[in-house]
Structure formats: C-alpha cells, structure tokens
Amino acid sequence: MGDFDGHGSSNGCTSHESKLKDKTKVKFSEDEEMLIARMFNLVGQRWSLIAGRIPGRTAEEIEKYWRSKHNPP
Numbered sequence: 001m002g003d004f005d006g007h008g009s010s011n012g013c014t015s016h017e018s019k020l021k022d023k024t025k026v027k028f029s030e031d032e033e034m035l036i037a038r039m040f041n042l043v044g045q046r047w048s049l050i051a052g053r054i055p056g057r058t059a060e061e062i063e064k065y066w067r068s069k070h071n072p073p
Helices: 015-022 030-043 047-051 059-070
Strands: none
Touching (some): 030 047, 047 059
C-alpha cells in the first residue's frame, strides 16, 4: 500500500499521456490537415519533425490523427 503515490500508473505512463491516449479524436484545422499531408509526403513518418512545424501540437497527436485518417480499423 505504501508504494501507491496517486501519480500515473504502474506501466510508466504519466497522467498527461494517459489523458492523451483516452481522447478518441483530436481536432485539427483544415490548414493543419493540409500541412500534415504535405509534410508527410516530404518526410514520411517523422512525426516529431512534422509537429515542429505546427505550434501547440505533439508528435503523438499528429501520429494519432494520421493513423485514424489513413489506417481505419
């Protein structure tokens, strides 16, 4: 019982990462979508490089967006 500190989970994810994974859909503007598509065509799956061109976006958000649009279940 003394090991539980209430922060994160035992699998190493922080609460921020857990919240990001829990979101089902991240909203992107039309401009962001076009930029992601153009950057993907130039650099491929280098999500952190693409994220560096879109202020306020993380590589994880962009990868999740891309996979939801281009790899449907």
